[in-house]
Amino acid sequence: xAVVTFLPSxxxxxxxxxxxxxxxxxxxxxxxxxxxxxxxxCGKCRVLADGRECLACRTKVRKDMTVTVxxxxxxxxxxxxxxxxxxxxxxxxxGACHIAVDIGTTTVVAYFLDGKTGEILETQSTLNxxxxxxxxxxxxxxxxxSGKLEELTGLIRESVWNLIRKLCEDQQKSxxxxxxxxxxxxxxxQQIFLGVxxxxxxxxxxxxVFTEAQERxxxxxxxxxxxxxxxxxxxxxxxxxxxxxxxxxxxxxxREEKMTLMIDIGTNGEMVLGNSERMTACSTAAGPALEGGxxxxxxxxxxxxxxxxxxxxxxxxxxxxxxxxxxxxxxxGIIDAAAVMLDLGILNRRxxxxxxxxxxxxxxxxxLTDRVFLTQEDIREIQMAKxxxxxxxxxxxxxxxxxxxxxxxxxxxGAFGSYMKPESACRIGLIPPELQGKIKAGGxxxxxxxxxMALDSEKLYLTDRLLKKIQFIELASIPEFQRVYALxxxxxxx
Amino acid sequence: xxxxELEKAMADLDEDTxxxxxxxxxxxxxxxVQEAMDACQKGMxxxxxxxxxxxxxxxxxxxxxxxxxxxxxxxxxxxxxxGSKKLGRIILCTVKDDLHDIGKNxxxxxxxxxxxxxxxxxxxxxxxxxxxxxxxxxxxxxALSGVLTLALDSMKNTVQAFKDAGMRxxxxxxxxxxxxSEDACKAIGADEWxxxxxxxxxxCTEWAKELGQAQ
Numbered sequence: 001x002a003v004v005t006f007l008p009s010x011x012x013x014x015x016x017x018x019x020x021x022x023x024x025x026x027x028x029x030x031x032x033x034x035x036x037x038x039x040x041x042c043g044k045c046r047v048l049a050d051g052r053e054c055l056a057c058r059t060k061v062r063k064d065m066t067v068t069v070x071x072x073x074x075x076x077x078x079x080x081x082x083x084x085x086x087x088x089x090x091x092x093x094x095g096a097c098h099i100a101v102d103i104g105t106t107t108v109v110a111y112f113l114d115g116k117t118g119e120i121l122e123t124q125s126t127l128n129x130x131x132x133x134x135x136x137x138x139x140x141x142x143x144x145x146s147g148k149l150e151e152l153t154g155l156i157r158e159s160v161w162n163l164i165r166k167l168c169e170d171q172q173k174s175x176x177x178x179x180x181x182x183x184x185x186x187x188x189x190q191q192i193f194l195g196v197x198x199x200x201x202x203x204x205x206x207x208x209v210f211t212e213a214q215e216r217x218x219x220x221x222x223x224x225x226x227x228x229x230x231x232x233x234x235x236x237x238x239x240x241x242x243x244x245x246x247x248x249x250x251x252x253x254x255r256e257e258k259m260t261l262m263i264d265i266g267t268n269g270e271m272v273l274g275n276s277e278r279m280t281a282c283s284t285a286a287g288p289a290l291e292g293g294x295x296x297x298x299x300x301x302x303x304x305x306x307x308x309x310x311x312x313x314x315x316x317x318x319x320x321x322x323x324x325x326x327x328x329x330x331x332x333g334i335i336d337a338a339a340v341m342l343d344l345g346i347l348n349r350r351x352x353x354x355x356x357x358x359x360x361x362x363x364x365x366x367x368l369t370d371r372v373f374l375t376q377e378d379i380r381e382i383q384m385a386k387x388x389x390x391x392x393x394x395x396x397x398x399x400x401x402x403x404x405x406x407x408x409x410x411x412x413x414g415a416f417g418s419y420m421k422p423e424s425a426c427r428i429g430l431i432p433p434e435l436q437g438k439i440k441a442g443g444x445x446x447x448x449x450x451x452x453m454a455l456d457s458e459k460l461y462l463t464d465r466l467l468k469k470i471q472f473i474e475l476a477s478i479p480e481f482q483r484v485y486a487l488x489x490x491x492x493x494x
Numbered sequence: 495x496x497x498x499e500l501e502k503a504m505a506d507l508d509e510d511t512x513x514x515x516x517x518x519x520x521x522x523x524x525x526x527v528q529e530a531m532d533a534c535q536k537g538m539x540x541x542x543x544x545x546x547x548x549x550x551x552x553x554x555x556x557x558x559x560x561x562x563x564x565x566x567x568x569x570x571x572x573x574x575x576x577g578s579k580k581l582g583r584i585i586l587c588t589v590k591d592d593l594h595d596i597g598k599n600x601x602x603x604x605x606x607x608x609x610x611x612x613x614x615x616x617x618x619x620x621x622x623x624x625x626x627x628x629x630x631x632x633x634x635x636x637a638l639s640g641v642l643t644l645a646l647d648s649m650k651n652t653v654q655a656f657k658d659a660g661m662r663x664x665x666x667x668x669x670x671x672x673x674x675s676e677d678a679c680k681a682i683g684a685d686e687w688x689x690x691x692x693x694x695x696x697x698c699t700e701w702a703k704e705l706g707q708a709q
C-alpha cells in the first residue's frame with residue numbers, strides 16, 4: 001500500500017493499486033487540469049512528485065510520495081515564482097519556524113514555514129468557528145456589536161492556535177520556538193481576532209482602524225511564553241483588508257510595469273488594478289453565489305459537486321468532483337452552466353430562463369441532472385454577482401484612465417479562481433470579454449502574501465508604502481455606478 | 495407618433511428607440527409631449543408588472559429607471575406647465591447610516607413615472623432633516639428606504655422624530671428595502687411596508703387620493 005500526500009491541501013490518499021498520480025488526484029477529489037485526458041500531450045497536469053517536476057498522467061504511484069499540486073496553487077506562473085524562487089528570510093522575530101495565517105470569513109488557513117529557508121512545510125485549514133454567528137462579514141459585525149465580541153475573539157484565537165499547535169506537533173517543533181506569526185484577513189476578521197470592536201465597519205464612513213503595519217508580542221494573543229511576535233499588516237479600507245494587501249504582495253503586481261488586474265473572489269470581491277506606479281482598489285458586494293452559496297443546489301467544491309459543464313454535440317455534459325453521483329454544483333460549475341445556458345439560448349439577454357424549463361414564474365428551473373438544477377433566482381444571484389465584479393473592473397479602469405485592452409494580465413485569486421474556466425467567466429461577463437486570454441489563476445495569494453510578511457520584515461513594512469500608492473474607490477459613490485452595474489448584470493446573446 | 499410603440503419600447507427596455515422618440519417629440523416643438531409622457535409611464539408600469547411576475551429582475555428595474563430619467567430629461571423643457579405631476583409631492587430618501595441608493599432610485603423613477611413629484615433627500619439622511627423638510631414643504635407622504643439591518647433602527651428613529659415633533663398623525667410613512675418585513679414595519683411604527691417598487695407606487699397613490707392631494 002502506498003500513501004500519497006497532496007500539498008498544499010494536506011489531503012492524503014491510500015491506494016493498493018498501481019495507478020497514475022493523475023488518477024490518484026482524481027480519487028482524492030483534486031480538480032487537476034488535464035485537457036488532453038491523461039495522454040501526456042498537453043503538459044497541463046504538471047506536478048512536483050517528491051520535489052521533482054513531472055506529468056501527473058505519466059507518473060505511477062509506486063511508493064509513499066508527496067505530490068505538490070501546481071494547478072491548485074498556480075496555473076499562474078507568478079504564484080509559482082513566489083512559492084519556489086528564493087525568498088528572503090529576515091523576519092521581525094527570528095525563530096526555528098514561522099507561521100502565516102489567512103483568516104477568511106469561511107475558512108482559516110495556516111502555513112508552517114521553515115525558519116531557515118522559508119519553505120512551506122505543511123498547511124492546515126479549518127472552518128472559521130464563528131460560522132454559527134452568521135455566514136457573512138456583516139452578520140459577524142452585528143454579533144460583535146451586540147455584546148458577543150469577546151466570544152467571537154475567543155473562538156477565532158482558539159481556532160488559529162489549534163492550527164498552529166497541530167502544525168508544530170506534526171513538524172516536531174515547540175510552539176515557543178516560533179519566531180513570527182503573520183495574520184492577514186479582511187478588516188472585520190482581523191479586528192475581531194485582535195479584540196478590537198468592529199463598530200467602525202457598521203456605519204459610514206467605514207474607516208479602517210489599522211492604517212500601518214505593527215508588531216505585537218505573540219504572548220498577548222496565545223498561551224505561549226516566548227519572544228515570538230505577531231505581524232499585523234494594515235488595511236486598505238473598511239472593506240478591503242490586509243488579505244488584499246497580501247494578494248498584491250504575492251502577485252508581485254506592485255513591482256511590475258505591466259498593468260495587472262487582481263481579483264480575489266470570495267463573499268466579497270476585492271479587486272486591485274494597477275502597476276508599480278499607481279494602483280486603485282475597490283470592493284464589490286459579489287455575494288456568496290460564486291462560491292455556490294445561497295443557490296438551490298449550490299455547494300462547496302468538494303466531492304459530489306459538479307465542477308465543470310460544457311457542450312458536447314450540442315448537449316450539456318458535466319464532470320463531478322470525485323467521479324461520484326452529482327449532489328450539487330460548485331462555483332466553477334455554476335459559471336460554466338450559465339455559459340452553456342447562454343450558448344443554448346436557454347437564457348436570454350436579461351437572464352430570463354426562456355426554454356427547456358420546468359416550473360413557472362420565479363420557480364422556473366433548468367435541470368442538469370435528476371438532482372441538480374438552476375432556478376431563475378439562482379441565475380439572478382449570479383447576475384448580481386457578476387454585474388458587481390464587472391462594473392468594478394470597468395470603473396477602476398476608468399479611474400486610472402486606461403481602456404480594458406490596456407490591462408496586460410488578470411490574476412484570479414482564491415480557490416474559485418483556480419478552478420474556474422476563464423472562457424466561461426468571459427462568456428457570462430463576470431470578467432469583461434476584452435480580457436479573455438489574459439487570465440491566470442493566483443491560488444491562495446492572500447496566504448502567500450501572509451507568508452511573505454511572516455518571513456520578511458521589509459515586506460511587512462512595504463505594505464505601509466503600498467497603502468500610500470493604492471487609491472481606494474467607493475464604487476457606490478461614483479454616479480455612473482448604478483448604470484454600469486445594471487448594464488453588466490445583463491448577458492450578451494450569441 | 496406611435497405612442498403604443500413608445501410604450502412597448504419602454505417596457506422592452508429599448509433605450510435607443512425611447513430616446514429617439516423623445517427627441518422626435520422635441521423636434522416637433524414638443525407636440526404630443528403629454529401623450530409621450532403617459533406612454534413612458536405605462537411602459538414603466540408594465541416593467542413593474544414584469545418584475546412582479548419574475549420576468550424582469552432588479553437589474554432591469556435599474557435600467558428602466560435610467561431610461562426613464564434620460565427620457566424625462568429630454569422632454570422636460572416641453573413638459574413644464576403641463577401639470578403632469580398629478581399626484582402631488584412625496585419625500586423619499588435612504589435613512590441615516592445607510593448609503594445604498596440603487597433601490598431608492600428605482601422607486602424614485604417608478605414614483606415619478608406614476609405621477610408623483612419626488613423630493614429626493616438622498617442617502618444617509620438624519621431623522622431631523624426628514625421631519626424638518628416635511629414641515630417646511632408641507633409634505634404628507636414619506637417613503638423611507640434602506641438595505642442594511644441597521645437601517646431599521648434609523649427608520650424607527652425617524653418615525654419617533656415625527657412623533658416628537660407632534661406630526662405623526664399628519665403624515666403617512668412607508669418603509670421599504672431588503673431588511674423590511676411585516677414585523678419590522680410594526681416595530682418601526684410605519685403605516686405600510688413594501689417589497690417591490692410597484693407596491694410603493696400603489697400604496698402612495700391610494701394615500702395621495704385619501705389625503706386629497708391628487709388632482
